[in-house]
Amino acid sequence: MLADALLRSAAGSTALLRVTGTNTDTGMSEVGLVATTFAEVPVSPVLMRKLRPTWQEGGESKWELLVSATGVAQQVDALDLESAQALFAMTLAVTVAGQDYLIESIASNEAFGQVYIYRLLLREARQQGV
Amino acid sequence: MQNAKDSFYMALRARLTAINPERTFLLRGAVRPGILVEEAEAPFNQLPNDVFVLRWTGLAADMDLASAMAAEQCEITYQTCGTQSFGGLDRGRALSAMDEELMAMLQPFYTPKLNYAATPAAAMLTQVFWDEPVFGPAAINRDRLGRSASVMVYSYQEQGE
Numbered sequence: 001m002l003a004d005a006l007l008r009s010a011a012g013s014t015a016l017l018r019v020t021g022t023n024t025d026t027g028m029s030e031v032g033l034v035a036t037t038f039a040e041v042p043v044s045p046v047l048m049r050k051l052r053p054t055w056q057e058g059g060e061s062k063w064e065l066l067v068s069a070t071g072v073a074q075q076v077d078a079l080d081l082e083s084a085q086a087l088f089a090m091t092l093a094v095t096v097a098g099q100d101y102l103i104e105s106i107a108s109n110e111a112f113g114q115v116y117i118y119r120l121l122l123r124e125a126r127q128q129g130v
Numbered sequence: 131m132q133n134a135k136d137s138f139y140m141a142l143r144a145r146l147t148a149i150n151p152e153r154t155f156l157l158r159g160a161v162r163p164g165i166l167v168e169e170a171e172a173p174f175n176q177l178p179n180d181v182f183v184l185r186w187t188g189l190a191a192d193m194d195l196a197s198a199m200a201a202e203q204c205e206i207t208y209q210t211c212g213t214q215s216f217g218g219l220d221r222g223r224a225l226s227a228m229d230e231e232l233m234a235m236l237q238p239f240y241t242p243k244l245n246y247a248a249t250p251a252a253a254m255l256t257q258v259f260w261d262e263p264v265f266g267p268a269a270i271n272r273d274r275l276g277r278s279a280s281v282m283v284y285s286y287q288e289q290g291e
Contacts, residue, residue, distance in 0.1 A: 020158040030162065031136045031246055032170035090159055092172040104175045
């Protein structure tokens with residue numbers, strides 16, 4: 001709760017996790033022929049922060065997304081998933097303020113044995129064809 | 131060329147299911163045979179363990195034939211950390227098991243060419259065939275042991291492709 005309050009006070013916003021549907025066990029979806037069904041799962045409050053710029057030619061900027069553990073837990077319950085890791089494993093991309101990002105790695109911070117914040121290392125996704 | 135790539139993958143997938151039905155993994159919410167096409171999945175920050183990953187790299191074409199022939203290079207990458215019950219000490223054995231599975235999957239060295247854009251998949255007139263695999267050295271990355279094998283996959287371009 002304190003983490004949520006801190007995130008909100010630091011201009012916390014909402015992120016959309018683009019998760020895949022579960023009906024993908026067909027050969028056609030495995031060779032990229034059928035678009036999988038996607039759902040956008042909102043989590044809030046979240047906070048984006050840009051990491052130290054170590055820019056390389058052709059490289060994308062990296063960001064860290066701080067996500068409230070209570071916001072994640074609500075969606076884990078709503079989707080009837082086993083854990084937050086299961087939710088992140090289903091996530092193809094994260095959308096914040098209309099920009100898509102790919103997840104590079106996931107970490108969490110705990111206090112008294114409970115996760116209070118997830119830290120997602122994100123990379124800007126390149127624009128895809130329509 | 132895409133039909134040849136799809137047919138090659140689907141042939142290996144079906145053969146893997148017969149050779150080792152236990153080799154499965156969870157991806158996009160579905161349990162699937164332990165093989166995937168990298169370019170047809172979301173980008174990985176780290177390739178999954180105990181799964182065969184197909185990566186299409188090289189391409190060459192022979193146009194001096196009645197039907198143009200395409201040769202596409204497929205790099206099949208796999209890696210393992212062994213099993214938890216052995217504390218990873220069986221990772222060498224696990225890699226050997228994957229080597230053997232890959233060799234078994236690639237035989238016979240041909241498969242019918244199908245068009246998977248149609249439902250159900252439509253058989254085409256020619257076959258997809260490939261060379262023997264060229265195995266690279268084992269790559270050791272701390273607790274992870276991996277290997278990459280390269281296979282040249284040939285197919286004739288049919289009318290309408």
